[in-house]
Each structure stands twice: as structure tokens, then as C-alpha cells.
Amino acid sequence: MLDKFHEECGVMAIYGHPEAAKLTYLGLYSLQHRGQESAGICTSDGKEIYTHKSMGHVADIFTKPVLATLPGELAIGHTRYSTTGDTVLLNAQPFSVACNKGKVAVAHNGNITNANELRALLGRRGAIFQASSDTEVILHLVAHSSERTLAGALRDALLQLEGAFSLVFLAQDRIIVARDPHGFRPLAVGEMEVSGGRKCYVFASESCAFDLIGAAYLHEVEPGEMVIVGPEGMTRERWTTEQPRSQCVFEHVYFARPDSIVFGRPVAESREKLGRLLARECPADADLVVPVPDSGVAPAIGYASESGLPYRQALIRNHYVGRTFIEPNQAIRDFGVKLKLNPVRHLLQGQRVVLVDDSIVRGTTSRKIVRMVRQAGAREVHLRISCPPTISPCFYGVDTPTKSELIASNHTIEEIRRFVEADSVGYLSLGSLRKAVDDDQRHEYCYACYTGDYPTELVNIDELISVRQKRHS
Numbered sequence: 001m002l003d004k005f006h007e008e009c010g011v012m013a014i015y016g017h018p019e020a021a022k023l024t025y026l027g028l029y030s031l032q033h034r035g036q037e038s039a040g041i042c043t044s045d046g047k048e049i050y051t052h053k054s055m056g057h058v059a060d061i062f063t064k065p066v067l068a069t070l071p072g073e074l075a076i077g078h079t080r081y082s083t084t085g086d087t088v089l090l091n092a093q094p095f096s097v098a099c100n101k102g103k104v105a106v107a108h109n110g111n112i113t114n115a116n117e118l119r120a121l122l123g124r125r126g127a128i129f130q131a132s133s134d135t136e137v138i139l140h141l142v143a144h145s146s147e148r149t150l151a152g153a154l155r156d157a158l159l160q161l162e163g164a165f166s167l168v169f170l171a172q173d174r175i176i177v178a179r180d181p182h183g184f185r186p187l188a189v190g191e192m193e194v195s196g197g198r199k200c201y202v203f204a205s206e207s208c209a210f211d212l213i214g215a216a217y218l219h220e221v222e223p224g225e226m227v228i229v230g231p232e233g234m235t236r237e238r239w240t241t242e243q244p245r246s247q248c249v250f251e252h253v254y255f256a257r258p259d260s261i262v263f264g265r266p267v268a269e270s271r272e273k274l275g276r277l278l279a280r281e282c283p284a285d286a287d288l289v290v291p292v293p294d295s296g297v298a299p300a301i302g303y304a305s306e307s308g309l310p311y312r313q314a315l316i317r318n319h320y321v322g323r324t325f326i327e328p329n330q331a332i333r334d335f336g337v338k339l340k341l342n343p344v345r346h347l348l349q350g351q352r353v354v355l356v357d358d359s360i361v362r363g364t365t366s367r368k369i370v371r372m373v374r375q376a377g378a379r380e381v382h383l384r385i386s387c388p389p390t391i392s393p394c395f396y397g398v399d400t401p402t403k404s405e406l407i408a409s410n411h412t413i414e415e416i417r418r419f420v421e422a423d424s425v426g427y428l429s430l431g432s433l434r435k436a437v438d439d440d441q442r443h444e445y446c447y448a449c450y451t452g453d454y455p456t457e458l459v460n461i462d463e464l465i466s467v468r469q470k471r472h473s
Contacts, residue, residue: 010034174230183223275302282426
């Protein structure tokens, strides 16, 4: 997938390590794929909370001199792609505040669907907002709570939120993390040993952040659970009544890195199974299977294995394309896609190709890739998609286009085939998607983008749609 969806962000938290800032930086580096807009880290030395955040990529922001200004054994971090709020430094996370509960900071992954109602309510109580991000609302709810303890105030705040959220909180002497009762966005728990046999606890959106720093994956924070780590150790509690799970299936289809464990399940296993089931449901009379890198690689491997067709990496991705580039005055057709992908012509010449990708959104990028493969000499191009047609926007932390822009919500498969200029198009069925993530019996995932059936009441859906339209205009 190339620039079709964006997930809001990745979060990281560490308790009890003398190099907390450095480890958080490394964890965010592993989570960079979840957001490339801005990044930030807050640390605590037990007395003060220190913050550094900036626009740009993690490795560019956190130089050695910057990390030296972030002391302490506690840290939280965030890397952002906005689904709410403007693309400005004011909206970079974590947010921090000094209030009657002490000094606290928060970072958030997801989307608070009733943020505007809460913002208006807090404004009437005298709250002053610095940013337009929904995350700042959470801090104000904590500050305005009549509960005396931070954990109590956070519990009070969480009960007022609607939508999707995985939160990491930093106080002067503790880390608190929490997930929404439906568990839309992931949050994993890990641990590592520090010198002297002490345990250090770590939390991250994906387990790949643990691998780089040498932490062991333990389990997920449960939906509706709050985990507190302080001088007294780790405590776990449920902050709300149990709700049906609605874990975002698109984490397994696209967002998460294939080397991660998400929602307790290896992502690579899910994606390869997606490809195997796709080969059974949508076979093609072809010569080879080619992935659209990077997200098409694992399902293409599964497709090739199941179908018996040879797998060839005949599209090479340039991983070093920045956010801006200089286009020549002489127009080059499909320049943006060519900048990121280049075909291996001798592998494609005269071949009937099965092209495997994770989704078709507007269809424009898919059409450019199909054209590229054809121009490189392919005789036929059969496009295979490792998920069902995307027909509805997401309001739980995924920046999908509006319904009118989603090609599958307005066109038949045959119309999509003609638009993308492929010889055939095949999508995975919803039933097979459920099977690939082992959810055909449990019903623990959210499939709203494929069904239009949203698992929560969308408090301000008209406003959410309006914001989405502005972002994509």
C-alpha cells in the first residue's frame, strides 16, 4: 500500500530504567511506520517532568544532545500521524500539564469520537485549550476531576470518553496505561531486567518496539483495563464494565509491522494466511505472483505457496523517499508512484502476473501500479486484494477517505476492474478475513470499514465526516 491509509500514531512507555529516554527513542524508532508527522518524549526523574517534541522523524528529532536533556527512569513517547487536529507542533504529543493532581503527561493512540462535546463542556468550566488535538481533552478531564488521586481522576476521565483510545500516562513517580473497553487500538506489555535484578516494565503499540531494546513480550493490556506501575510494583484493574471486543482488523491487514505481535497474535501469520485464503477464493491462470511492497509481501508469499505459482519480487520499493521532492518541469506520468516503485522488467516481460496488494481505496494508486507492470512488459495483470472491499470510513483512529471517495462504496467489482485497468480483480471475502485472524468463532474484531456496521454509537458523526472531508479536500 502506498499512501492510502494512515494510522494515527504509536505510543511507548517505560518504568524503572536509568536510560528510559534512550530506550523510548529506540522504541519510537521501531514504531515510526505508525506516524511520520511528529514525535515527542516526556521523562520524569521523580521531581520534574521533562519534555521534548518536534515535527519530523524520530531519528532526526532525538539527537544525543536532546536525549541528554531528558533525565529519569520513567518515560512516555509518541509518534504521530494526525487523524484529528492540524499538522502543527502544538498538536505534537505527549501533552503535559501541572494541576492539582501533580505534574502529568499523556500520549494517545486512537480517536475520541465525542471530543468536541467534551471540549465545549470543559470550555464552559473555564478550560483553556492550546491545541486542536482530541488528546488534550483527556488531560483537562483529569485536571477537572474531583477525584483526589491521579488513578481516580484518570478513571473518572476515561468513563466520559467515547471511541478508541490506548493511553500512556506519566506522573512524577508512576506510569499508568489504559485501553478503551472495546480494545480498538493495540497496547502490549513487556519487561526487561535492569542491573541489580530489578524489573523494568515497558508498554508499546506493537511488540516490535520490545525486540530492539531487548524486552520480553508478556501480554496485551486488556480492553477496559488500567495498568499502574509505581514504587509499589504493578497493579492491574478494570476501570469499566466489560464490552464486546472490537479490535481493529486492519492492524493485521496493513498497519502493524509483520514482525509484531498485535492483539496477542503474530501479524506475519495472519498475513500469510490472508494470501493462502485469497488464492483459494480468487485463483488466476497466471505465471507468477508479484507483491506490491511492502504490505503485499506476506500475503503474496501465502498466495504463491497455496497456488503453486512462483513468487517474484518484481517491484522494488525505494525506502528513502522523503515527504517532499522536486518534480521536473517536464511532466513525467505517474511520477509519485515511479518515485517509490520500480519494476524489474526482465521478470515481467511477457508474463501473466498476479499482483497482490492489501487494499484498494480510491483506486488511483492501484491503476498507476497496474499500468507500470503492463508497461514493463506484462502480458496480463490480475489484481488480488488481501481484504474485502473498503466501503466505509473509519472513525476509530484511521485516516480513511470519506465514503464518496472510497471506490468500492460506489462501484461494482467489474467497474473497479475497468478503472484500475486490470485483466481481473479479486477481493478476499469477509468470512476468510475472519478466518485468517482466527475470529470466525470469537467475533473480537472490528470490520466497520468493510461492513459499515460501527460497534459504538458515533456521538458526532456529522462533525467527524466534516473534519474528514476538510482533511481530504
